[in-house]
Amino acid sequence: MSERFAALRAGAGAASAAPGSHAPAARGPLRYGDRVQLTGPKGRLNTITLVPDGEFHSHRGMIRHSELVGLPDASVVQNSSGEEYLALRPLLSDFVMSMPRGAAIVYPKDAAQILSLADIFPGARVVEAGVGSGALSLHLLRGIGPEGRLHSFERREEFAEVARANVAAFAGTLPENWSVTVGDLQETLPSSCPAGTVDRVVLDMLAPWECVDVAAEALAPGGVLICYVATVTQLSRTAEQIRRSGSFTHPQSSETMVRGWHVEGLAVRPDHRMVAHTGFLITARRLAPGTVLPELKRRASKGEFTDEDLASWLPDLGGEDPDRVWTPEAVGERGKSDKVLRKKVREARGFARDRGAETEGGDAG
Numbered sequence: 001m002s003e004r005f006a007a008l009r010a011g012a013g014a015a016s017a018a019p020g021s022h023a024p025a026a027r028g029p030l031r032y033g034d035r036v037q038l039t040g041p042k043g044r045l046n047t048i049t050l051v052p053d054g055e056f057h058s059h060r061g062m063i064r065h066s067e068l069v070g071l072p073d074a075s076v077v078q079n080s081s082g083e084e085y086l087a088l089r090p091l092l093s094d095f096v097m098s099m100p101r102g103a104a105i106v107y108p109k110d111a112a113q114i115l116s117l118a119d120i121f122p123g124a125r126v127v128e129a130g131v132g133s134g135a136l137s138l139h140l141l142r143g144i145g146p147e148g149r150l151h152s153f154e155r156r157e158e159f160a161e162v163a164r165a166n167v168a169a170f171a172g173t174l175p176e177n178w179s180v181t182v183g184d185l186q187e188t189l190p191s192s193c194p195a196g197t198v199d200r201v202v203l204d205m206l207a208p209w210e211c212v213d214v215a216a217e218a219l220a221p222g223g224v225l226i227c228y229v230a231t232v233t234q235l236s237r238t239a240e241q242i243r244r245s246g247s248f249t250h251p252q253s254s255e256t257m258v259r260g261w262h263v264e265g266l267a268v269r270p271d272h273r274m275v276a277h278t279g280f281l282i283t284a285r286r287l288a289p290g291t292v293l294p295e296l297k298r299r300a301s302k303g304e305f306t307d308e309d310l311a312s313w314l315p316d317l318g319g320e321d322p323d324r325v326w327t328p329e330a331v332g333e334r335g336k337s338d339k340v341l342r343k344k345v346r347e348a349r350g351f352a353r354d355r356g357a358e359t360e361g362g363d364a365g
Contacts, residue, residue: 029070030087033356035169036068037094039086047090047098049354092142095170096135100348102162102341104333105135106204106228107278109258114202115143117254117283118226122147124199127218129153129185129211133348134163136204138170141178150178151192153185158341165348168357186214193218204228206333207326209241216247219286226283231331235280237314248284249293255280 025031030050038046038056048056054065061079068077073089090098093108106114114136120126120143131137131154140150154160160180168174181188185205200223201215208227215225225248227238235253242251256278260271287293316322328335336344 026089027073029072030068030089032065032069033354035090035095035355037088037090038063039088041083047094049351051354092138096138099133099135099166099169100162100344100351101133102159102336102344102348103132105133107275109256109275110228110278110281111136111139113254113256113281114226114228115139117281118200118202118224120144120200124148125197126200126202127151127153127189127193127198127215128202128204130155130205131160131163131180132204133159134166136202137163137167137178140202141167141175144177146177148177152178152180153188154180154182155184157182158345161345162348165345165352169352169355172355172357185211189214189218196220199223201225202228206328206331207234207322209238210322212241212245213247216245216286221286221288223286224283225286226281228279228281230279230333232280233314234331235282238282240314240317242282242284246293247287249287251282251284253280253282
């Protein structure tokens with residue numbers, strides 16, 4: 001190891017000696033508790049958390065965690081067989097893709113669109129439901145800054161526990177401006193946020209149309225409602241409920257697909273693989289109380305379809321029980337058993353402990 005790297009490591013100080021003495025660093029020399037992304041000779045990524053006496057093993061050799069502590073971010077290290085690895089602190093987008101998951105996460109490409117389309121600004125008061133594994137929560141917390149306030153709601157305690165641990169692992173502790181409430185949004189939101197005090201509502205749930213009215217009550221005039229759904233049937237049902245509520249502007253819908261490119265010399269082409277469809281986003285603005293939205297002038301008129309047509313496409317509008325019609329299995333979601341969820345909770349808590357994070361604190365709701 002070079003003298004320069006040895007000096008930098010020595011300068012890292014006593015804070016590097018043990019986890020739990022600091023929040024994970026965002027810059028500077030690598031320290032215990034930091035999440036580190038190791039890229040090997042073939043471009044394969046391995047994400048580890050630096051812990052005392054820890055070791056990273058591959059079939060070609062080993063790297064001791066202590067060899068990384070004190071090095072500058074973006075350094076190259078050799079394993080025991082001489083292979084070189086690039087060591088980098090993961091970006092937020094890298095972190096959420098490698099953290100423990102209890103529920104499916106909102107991909108970074110969609111999280112970026114949510115922050116843009118909902119205009120998440122520093123100091124904003126934001127409501128999020130559900131919290132999933134905490135990926136979107138991390139993006140929202142970064143967007144609102146320390147002056148903002150994020151109220152997250154989740155029906156399942158196991159998902160809430162995984163999200164708390166993941167956020168604590170990233171931030172070092174539970175943010176004071178973040179609360180997680182376990183319960184149904186329709187029942188818990190009115191008591192958590194007075195009417196007309198919320199700037200943005202983000203719904204990532206199976207049936208967001210059930211929460212359109214309570215979201216409208218919480219939002220200030222001009223506030224943004226944004227919903228993230230997986231299927232076109234959910235998209236259509238949500239749009240119809242937003243229109244029927246009479247509380248919002250005409251909804252706008254979109255999806256985001258990002259295709260990477262291979263660029264090497266004259267070999268310039270699209271990547272063979274891509275994450276294409278992940279979900280749809282639908283947005284609308286809260287109207288001032290008593291405002292009647294003007295009808296859009298368009299060729300298609302309401303007279304061209306009937307309530308029976310809608311009921312055939314959206315069964316619960318025709319009298320069916322929504323709890324029976326709209327199930328996770330019906331829209332293609334693969335659920336996790338209680339045993340698997342308990343394992344994910346333990347995994348996430350261990351992940352937070354390795355990062356030296358405090359999972360107690362903040363407002364647990």
